[in-house]
Amino acid sequence: MKRIPRPEFSPEVSGECVIVGNGPSLTPALLDSLSADTIAMNxxxxxxxxxxxxxxxxxxxxxSSNYYFKQDLEFHAxxxxxCFVRMDILARWIAGYMGVITPEDMVAMLENMWPIDAGSYEWTDEIVAPGSTMASAIRAAALWGYDPIYLIGCDGGPDHFDPNYDEHDTGGRSAEEFDEMLNKAFQISFAECWKRDIKIYNATPNSKIKGIPCAPLL
Structure with missing residues (x-):
């Protein structure tokens, strides 16, 4: 039987997109006020x-949420x-179900999942390749055609991480090192968006993130 490749995910979009981080400034009231398309994460x-x-x-x-990733993927699917999941994370999830559920159930759970390869993006270098869901989301929003792009819940700074954040979750990086890596990812994302005439703004109040200009949601 000839294998039919799955078509690339390419939604018809226009207008603005709000990318939602998980920082402490994020509130239910803010989320309830959103009317634009949104990308959330983790x-x-x-x-x-x-x-x-x-x-x-x-x-x-x-x-970094490796204790929960299997349940999280299943829930969001x-x-x-x-749902867009880094390729190696998705492979772990699939391996965890091999021999546990039927192929039909596996296919049903994968219907809403699409693999992303964080290491092959045209604007990602090796310093930001291992991780950064936010960089992956910004790239997708830009290439799908959203403009402008706003970020909320992106407080930044090493103190914004969960109290349980520790080295075994981050490949040996400290919170400070990881914060520096994320700032680098934001700088690359901003530069690449503006190179494509796509406007991107951080709408998070008092954000410590460097590299993306701040502006309120319109």
């Missing part, structure tokens, strides 16, 4: 019980919105 579902808002797309390119 453990955003921890706020779902406080809001009726749900994202248009969900991204995961970060194994069941929500109905397209």
């Amino acid at each position: 453990r955003i579902h921890l706020i779902y019980d406080k809001t009726d808002w749900r994202p248009t797309y969900w991204f995961n390119a970060d194994l 069941s929500q109905g919105y397209p």
Whole structure:
């Protein structure tokens, strides 16, 4: 039987997109006020019980939540919105179910999942390749055609990480080193967006992130 390749995900979009980080400034009221398409990431579902808002797309390119990634992927795949998962994380998830569920059930769970390769992006260098869900989301929004792009819940700074953040979650990086890496990713993302005449702004109040200009949501 000839294999039919899955078509590349290419939504018809126009106008602005709001990319939702998981920083402490994020509130249910802010999420409920959003009307534009949104991209959320990682453990955003921890706020779902406080809001009726749900994202248009969900991204995961970060194994820092490695204790939960299997359950998180399964949960988001069941929500109905397209999910984009770093290729090696998705492979771990699939391997965890081999011999446990039927191939039909596996296919059903994968219907809303799309692999992303964080190491092959045209504007990603090796300093930001291992991780950064935010960089993956910005790139996707830009290449899909959203303009402008706004960031919320992107507080930045090494102190914004969860209290349980530690070295075994980050490949040996400290919170400070990881913050520096993320700032580098933001700088690259900003430069590449503006090179393509795509406007991108950080709409997070008092954000410590460097490399992207700040502006309020319109």
